Amino acid sequence: MRICVILEGCYPYVTGGVSTWIHQYIQAMPQHEFVIWAVGASSEDRGKFKYKLPENVAEIREIFLNDALTMGFEKQHYRFSEAEFSALREFINCRKPDWDLLFQMYHDNKVSPIAFLMSEEFLEILMKICHEEYPYTAFSDLFHTVRSMMLPILYTIQEEVPEADLYHAIATGYSGVLARLGSYVNHVPYMITEHGIYTREREEEIIRAKWVVPAFKRFWVRFFYMLSDCAYSGASMITSLFDRAMEIQIEMGCRREKCRYITNGIHYDRFCNIPLKKDNGYVDIGAVLRIAPIKDVKTLLYAFAELKPRVPYARLHIAGPEDDQEYAQECYDLAEKLQLQDVFFLGTVNVLEYMEQFDFTILTSISEGQPLAVLESFAAGRPCVTTDVGCCKQLIGGMEGDTLGPAGYCVPPMHREAICAAMEQLCTRPEERYRMGMTGKKRVELYFRHEDMIRNYLQAYDEVFRKWQESDSV
Template identity: 80%
Template sequence: MRICVILEGCYPYVTGGVSTWVHQYMKAMPQHEFVVWAVGADSKDQGKFKYELPDNVVEIREIFLNDALTMPFVKEKYKFKEEELEALREFVNCREPDWETLFRMYHDNKVSPVAFLMSEDFLEILMKICHEEYPYTSFSDLFHTVRSMLLPVLYILQSDVPKADIYHAIATGYSGVLARLGSYVNGVPYEITEHGIYTREREEEIIRAKWVIPAFKRFWVRFFYMLSGAAYGKASMITSLFDKARETQIEMGCVPELCRYITNGIHYERFSSMRPKKDNGYVDIGAVLRISPIKDVKTLLYAFADLRSRISNVRLYIAGPEDDEEYAKECYDLKEQLGLADAYFLGTVNILEYMEKFDFTVLSSISEGQPLAVLESFAAGRPCVVTDVGCCKQLINGMEGDDLGVAGYCVPPMYREALCDALEMMCTHTEERYQMGQIGRKRVEKYFRHEDMIRNYQEAYDEVFRRWQESVSA
């Protein structure tokens, strides 16, 4: 089988998290050929891969959203049909456009995206939006905001689509739209896998974003919901990592019968033989994460500063790459401002080597799915302090039917006092910490093994083809 895996903003340019997951995922299925269709933000990253691609990756396609800005201006006018205009009105309004009509226009007929965005039809649609929704907002600001939203989408619709037997988008958003486009072009099924709920994550980012004009934050959120709606709309299967994420997808309009959750899995044996850290007079805390706003490293630093005022023999090691250079610099500066000589930024490291140096780990994220970092920590017998996002509380306490016990502490996100209290409890209760680590290890051994995850996805592919064949023959 030839599987096109579509990724956005991660593999093969960024390490950790979803990137690690998909790399191991493809390596675990040598019987299949994979095409990697990677969506990036900036073409300066072209070819700068952080991974050596597995042997069964037979092709890689790169597409960069900023290349939309290089499209030439087209002078000739295109006469839009009424059904095309209706699809474009819905598209500009970020509602529910007829995506097949957009595919025919921009992929099959190669209508210029620039031609529409410079047309009187576009201005007319935009003026109506401005009159009805933004009567006291600059029309110029609205024009440039909406144009910056729509241009990259129309640009990617003109992409050459790689051949595949199935398209598998590891998110909704732009990658989900491409999965639906691939299905449309080649007449094969596609499925969606979400590690976190894409629209909710983008919504959180937009709310905090300084670059978005406040009046248009709601419009930007609507835009990302529209992209997810496109991805969900014709998918043969929609998977998530845990039951609450599945429920959220259904609340967002997904057909319940098409939704299922498949838990993450790790290579348990790589970590399971790890012994407790040797006593060196310190309690060493590990934070395995990308340095980005969504991981909320700043709250972790503040909480660690509070912890240092209570406990002297404690150290913090933050292991992971810079996902956001500006935010990373702010974190480094904050460490200096707080005088945290015992907090260390390690960069990208071999986590197997460093996990041996940790007594326990911490994850301070404001958004997560089912973090591999927690599963790896558990497998190594290291309990965790986590924030109550995504599946983290279930990992600590156990899912339905899991009576193994508690494997750490879970606190509200962005709550430094509670995070500090949990860190103190973990530091000062040595025996309880050890028991929690053993519970975490048993939990991964029983429920989160990599081979079980791969088998479940193999079965999902078989079911996707069956559903597709049934829909085609109906």
């Protein structure tokens, strides 16, 4: 089978997290041929891959959203039908457009996005939105905001579609729209897998964002909900990593019979034989993460600053790449301001080699799915302190049917006192640290093995393709 995997903002340009997951995922399925359809923000990243692509990757296509800004104006007189104009009204208003009709216009008939966004039809739709929803907002602000939303998505719809037997988007958003476009063009099924709930993550970012005019934050959120609805409504199967995430997808409009969860899995055998750290007079805490706002490294630094007077022999090792250089510099400056001499920024490391230096690990994210870093820590017999986001509480305490006990501590996100207290517990109670580490190790051995995950996805592919063929033959 030829499978087109569609990714946004990660593989093959960024290491760790979903990128590591998909790289190992493709390698574990040599019987299938893969196409990588990668969506990035800036064309400066073109061809700058952080991974050597597996041998069963037959092709890679790159789309960069900022390329939409280089599209030239071409005069075009396209007469929209009443149905097409209705679809455009729904689209511009971020509601429920007829996506097949949009694909027909902008992919098949090559309607110019720039020509449309400078047309009287676009102004008519926008003026109605302004009158009904933003009567006290400058029309020019609404005009430029909506254009910046719509141009990249119309640009991606015009992309040439790689051939595949099945499209698999590892998120909703732009990649979910492309999966549906691939299904439309080649009349094959597509499925969605979400590691985090994409729309909720974008919503959190927009609420905090300084670049979004406050009056338009609700509109931006509605835009991403529209993209997710596009992906969900046409998918043959929608998977998540744990039961609560699946329930959120259903709350957002997914049909229950399409949904299921497939837990993450890691290569247990690579980690299970890593020896526990030898006593060197310190307790060494590992934070394996990308240095980015969503990982909330600043709160971790503040919490560690509070820990040091209580546990002077504690050390913190932050292992991972700079995902956001500006934020990373803010973290370095904060560590210096707090005079944290026992905080070490290691950059990208081989986790298998560095895990031996850690007594336990910590992850203080404000959003997660089912983090591989926690599973790897468990497999190596290291307990973990996590924030209560995504599936972390279930990883620490066990999912349904798991009675092994706690494998660390789960605390509220952005709560430095609780984070500090949890670290102190694991620093000062070595017997408890050992017991929790062994619990985590057993949990991964029983429930989170890579080979089990791959088997479940192979079965999902077979089911999606079989049901599509059956429905197509009726």
